[in-house]
Amino acid sequence: xxxxxxxxxxxxxxxxxxxxxxxxxxxxxxxxxxxxxxxxxxxxxxxxxxxxxxxxxxxxxxxxxxxxxxxxxxxxxxxxxxxxxxxxxxxxxxxxxxxxxxxxxxxxxxxxxxxxxxxxxxxxxxxxxxxxxxxxxxxxxxxxxxxxxxxxxxxxxxxxxxxxxxxxxxxxxxxxxxxxxxxxxxxxxxxxxxxxxxxxxxxxxxxxxxxxxxxxxxxxxxxxxxxxxxxxxxxxxxxxxxxxxxxxxxxxxxxxxxxxxxxxxxxxxxxxxxxxxxxxxxxxxxxxxxxxxxxxxxxxxxxxxxxxxxxxxxxxxxxxxxxxx
Amino acid sequence: xxxxxxxxxxxxxxxxxxxxxxxxxxxxxxxxxxxxxxxxxxxxxxxxxxxxxxxxxxxxxxxxxxxxxxxxxxxxxxxxxxxxxxxxxxxxxxxxxxxxxxxxxxxxxxxxxxxxxxxxxxxxxxxxxxxxxxxxxxxxxxxxxxxxxxxxxxxxxxxxxxxxxxxxxxxxxxxxxxxxxxxxxxxxxxxxxxxxxxxxxxxxxxxxxxxxxxxxxxxxxxxxxxxxxxxxxxxxxxxxxxxxxxxxxxxxxxxxxxxxxxxxxxxxxxxxxxxxxxxxxxxxxxxxxxxxxxxxxxxxxxxxxxxxxxxxxxxxxxxxxxxxxxxxxxxxxxxxxxxxxxxxxxxxxxxxxxxxxxxxxxxxxxxxxxxxxxxxxxxxxxxxxxxxxxxxxxxxxxxxxxxxxxxxxxxxxxxxxxxxxxxxxxxxxxxxxxxxxxxxxxxxxxxxxxxxxxxxxxxxxxxxxxxxxxxxxxxxxxxxxxxxxxxxxxxxxxxxxxxxxxxxxxxxxxxxxxxxxxxxxxxxxxxxxxxxxxxxxxxxxxxxxxxxxxxxxxxxxxxxxxxxxxxxxxxxxxxxxxxxxxxxxxxxxxxxx
Numbered sequence: 031x032x033x034x035x036x037x038x039x040x041x042x043x044x045x046x047x048x049x050x051x052x053x054x055x056x057x058x059x060x061x062x063x064x065x066x067x068x069x070x071x072x073x074x075x076x077x078x079x080x081x082x083x084x085x086x087x088x089x090x091x092x093x094x095x096x097x098x099x100x101x102x103x104x105x106x107x108x109x110x111x112x113x114x115x116x117x118x119x120x121x122x123x124x125x126x127x128x129x130x131x132x133x134x135x136x137x138x139x140x141x142x143x144x145x146x147x148x149x150x151x152x153x154x155x156x157x158x159x160x161x162x163x164x165x166x167x168x169x170x171x172x173x174x175x176x177x178x179x180x181x182x183x184x185x186x187x188x189x190x191x192x193x194x195x196x197x198x199x200x201x202x203x204x205x206x207x208x209x210x211x212x213x214x215x216x217x218x219x220x221x222x223x224x225x226x227x228x229x230x231x232x233x234x235x236x237x238x239x240x241x242x243x244x245x246x247x248x249x250x251x252x253x254x255x256x257x258x259x260x261x262x263x264x265x266x267x268x269x270x271x272x273x274x275x276x277x278x279x280x281x282x283x284x285x286x287x288x289x290x291x292x293x294x295x296x297x298x299x300x301x302x303x304x305x306x307x308x309x310x311x312x313x314x315x316x317x318x319x320x321x322x323x324x325x326x327x328x329x330x331x332x333x334x335x336x337x338x339x340x341x342x343x344x345x346x347x348x349x350x351x352x353x354x355x
Numbered sequence: 356x357x358x359x360x361x362x363x364x365x366x367x368x369x370x371x372x373x374x375x376x377x378x379x380x381x382x383x384x385x386x387x388x389x390x391x392x393x394x395x396x397x398x399x400x401x402x403x404x405x406x407x408x409x410x411x412x413x414x415x416x417x418x419x420x421x422x423x424x425x426x427x428x429x430x431x432x433x434x435x436x437x438x439x440x441x442x443x444x445x446x447x448x449x450x451x452x453x454x455x456x457x458x459x460x461x462x463x464x465x466x467x468x469x470x471x472x473x474x475x476x477x478x479x480x481x482x483x484x485x486x487x488x489x490x491x492x493x494x495x496x497x498x499x500x501x502x503x504x505x506x507x508x509x510x511x512x513x514x515x516x517x518x519x520x521x522x523x524x525x526x527x528x529x530x531x532x533x534x535x536x537x538x539x540x541x542x543x544x545x546x547x548x549x550x551x552x553x554x555x556x557x558x559x560x561x562x563x564x565x566x567x568x569x570x571x572x573x574x575x576x577x578x579x580x581x582x583x584x585x586x587x588x589x590x591x592x593x594x595x596x597x598x599x600x601x602x603x604x605x606x607x608x609x610x611x612x613x614x615x616x617x618x619x620x621x622x623x624x625x626x627x628x629x630x631x632x633x634x635x636x637x638x639x640x641x642x643x644x645x646x647x648x649x650x651x652x653x654x655x656x657x658x659x660x661x662x663x664x665x666x667x668x669x670x671x672x673x674x675x676x677x678x679x680x681x682x683x684x685x686x687x688x689x690x691x692x693x694x695x696x697x698x699x700x701x702x703x704x705x706x707x708x709x710x711x712x713x714x715x716x717x718x719x720x721x722x723x724x725x726x727x728x729x730x731x732x733x734x735x736x737x738x739x740x741x742x743x744x745x746x747x748x749x750x751x752x753x754x755x756x757x758x759x760x761x762x763x764x765x766x767x768x769x770x771x772x773x774x775x776x777x778x779x780x781x782x783x784x785x786x787x788x789x790x791x792x793x794x795x796x797x798x799x800x801x802x803x804x805x806x807x808x809x810x811x812x813x814x815x816x817x818x819x820x821x822x823x824x825x826x827x828x829x830x831x832x833x834x835x836x837x838x839x840x841x842x843x844x845x846x847x848x849x850x851x852x853x854x855x856x857x858x859x860x861x862x863x864x865x866x867x868x869x870x871x872x873x874x875x876x877x878x879x880x881x882x883x884x885x886x887x888x889x890x891x892x893x894x895x896x897x898x899x900x901x902x903x904x905x906x907x908x909x910x911x912x913x914x915x916x917x918x919x920x921x922x923x924x925x926x927x928x929x930x931x932x933x934x935x936x937x938x939x940x941x942x943x944x945x946x947x948x
Contacts, residue, residue: 130817133787
């Protein structure tokens with residue numbers, strides 16, 4: 031997936047099996063949400079395809095949902111002025127097919143379908159624990175319940191794969207735990223879950239497998255132990271450990287530059303280069319800064335994030351094998 | 356009736372006017388009675404002033420309005436004094452209804468006095484009755500301001516903020532139906548009175564507007580309007596059937612076919628506005644060229660009407676076929692316009708629809724044989740459209756029914772009522788269904804809606820096409836009512852409805868996403884320019900000012916959709932069930948994690 035000259039996601043290739051919870055982590059800007067948007071058809075991938083149950087899905091959001099992939103959003107996107115029940119009913123859109131005519135004629139088939147939809151929706155609200163609030167407007171729910179409602183709405187489309195984009199963002203530890211249990215319950219229904227999250231404890235508790243995305247590319251994939259032990263992952267988040275004196279490299283650079291300046295300019299009046307002095311004050315290996323340098327260092331050769339308009343693009347394959355639901 | 360146990364709120368002893376409560380009450384009562392009495396006196400010596408206010412003994416014109424306002428003031432004053440049997444009128448014991456109804460009497464009387472002086476050049480033309488009315492109507496306002504202040508420290512504003520209401524008790528369904536019937540009757544009387552005001556008597560109509568606005572405001576403050584709305588919602592079928600009956604009765608109350616003409620035009624306007632409400636109110640697509648669909652329907656019907664000026668003058672479809680032709684033509688036009696434009700969002704869509712609306716008018720103007728093929732006869736339009744004849748019922752002739760003479764326009768009024776009923780049915784049924792929910796979802800958040808599996812383009816196109824065909828249906832009737840069609844009315848903005856700007860204004864003014872909103876908005880927007888002829892040159896200016904004020908003070912429109920109201924004002928939930936405490940167990944354990 032490219033935006034202009036920037037390659038946001040490329041060559042990410044992975045598979046989610048049914049009944050599995052897979053985590054997707056990575057530093058900010060790694061391309062996790064972009065990857066989700068590619069999967070769900072909100073972005074049309076520049077290259078590559080999305081396959082579900084062995085079938086390639088066209089990059090149209092409604093077709094993706096119809097095929098059985100549902101999602102939630104990083105910043106909650108409920109239908110704020112619809113009631114809780116109506117929100118879930120909208121989620122059932124693809125699983126019902128009453129059109130305008132049947133709505134106008136109100137035959138027995140229409141009534142039956144509406145009743146069934148409502149029963150299914152109530153079941154889901156019961157599942158996430160919002161049944162008592164069915165007639166409230168979504169905008170009036172507290173934050174945590176809005177998150178739950180969004181999950182219920184996504185489940186209403188009877189997905190085989192559920193994509194959760196930071197489901198615990200902004201939650202307190204107790205709410206996070208509840209969400210964790212909810213995700214397990216969803217898995218137990220036979221639905222595969224792919225979850226983006228920054229809360230590492232949440233991810234490593236929850237996920238059978240974890241994939242790490244850095245600079246738009248998949249770094250590692252494996253069980254939580256494998257991922258946690260991987261040096262490159264630590265480097266991506268925290269930067270590479272220093273060897274030798276801090277700032278040693280820079281100091282050497284400055285010296286070399288000074289020597290060069292001496293050689294070219296025969297009349298040196300003052301300190302030749304004031305700006306390298308900044309490089310000398312290179313700080314302790316502090317995470318915030320090391321994050322960026324570390325990321326730069328780990329993938330210097332492959333990362334075509336610059337103006338690389340070569341043939342690399344997203345190849346995001348997501349397949350659920352076996353029976354999903 | 357309702358069981359309410361409100362204690363007197365702890366408020367300041369008196370309002371901005373320093374008078375003891377007893378004196379204030381006396382002031383209100385005498386003022387109200389005085390206002391009522393004054394309406395039986397002569398207010399001016401000459402009948403040159405509209406409404407003939409010269410007769411002692413019985414009220415006329417503006418005096419009737421003053422009488423009603425005075426009576427309302429008295430009524431709500433009595434509710435404050437724990438008068439038996441009246442308590443239900445004002446369960447919160449609020450003072451603001453008295454203040455507002457007193458204001459209605461005050462504005463009506465003072466407006467009349469000033470209007471007489473201005474119209475007839477001089478205070479000399481006022482009879483004693485007018486002075487009595489002006490003096491008496493001022494007293495209750497002063498008195499109301501001396502009553503204990505509802506919210507101390509907020510100044511005059513406290514009188515204008517809506518008091519919170521106790522939860523109403525329940526009454527038996529039969530009584531509720533009785534109340535709805537009475538409410539409908541009052542609405543019919545008010546509407547009939549308003550429409551019956553002579554076109555030259557702008558003063559009376561302004562007085563009427565003043566009374567209606569302040570009285571409705573006052574009633575809203577008593578909570579009666581909300582309770583009435585809840586009742587009507589509970590007996591939805593009954594209420595709408597009654598409204599239909601009231602509309603059927605309307606022509607029988609009119610001796611003059613002119614008012615039926617006004618009525619049928621209002622209905623056409625309102626029906627088209629209701630169709631637009633599907634597009635704008637439900638789906639959230641701002642369509643600024645909607646009137647073109649009305650035009651397509653009207654032209655289609657005119658072409659197959661058998662008029663000798665029609666291009667196909669030999670073709671004469673029966674009405675049902677003409678109506679279907681009109682709808683189909685509008686539908687095709689709607690899809691043609693919608694398919695390329697509905698990929699746009701927001702402002703871009705508005706601009707493009709505006710353009711297409713104008714393209715329709717200009718094209719029709721040019722299809723006159725000179726600049727294009729001769730189909731529509733250009734600016735001359737298609738004239739002499741014959742009257743309808745359905746099952747031998749000739750619409751062009753007056754009929755005698757039970758001693759009442761029903762003229763040509765009354766006949767069309769009945770036809771149009773059926774059309775409106777169909778459109779109302781389509782609107783309500785479509786809105787409350789899978790497709791209606793997807794429209795609202797698209798309005799709320801299109802990205803999320805498509806992510807929920809809604810094919811945004813398809814659903815929007817259905818809304819667009821449905822709205823277009825409903826407008827086309829109304830257009831077929833309109834062609835026959837007006838005898839002719841020409842391109843002139845189908846523009847973006849003009850001085851008289853229908854045009855796209857007025858249609859949109861009717862929807863916004865009445866209340867987006869509701870059924871009764873556009874009906875009411877269309878009535879107001881049609882009647883006001885019709886009755887206030889003197890505004891002629893400043894009509895669009897006044898219209899613009901009114902819209903700005905509306906958007907400032909009541910952005911959700913006169914009749915608020917529950918959703919919209921919550922959207923624009925951060926207030927509590929209106930009619931959700933009582934809060935139940937949730938079970939303590941976390942949700943997921945219930946799900947068996």
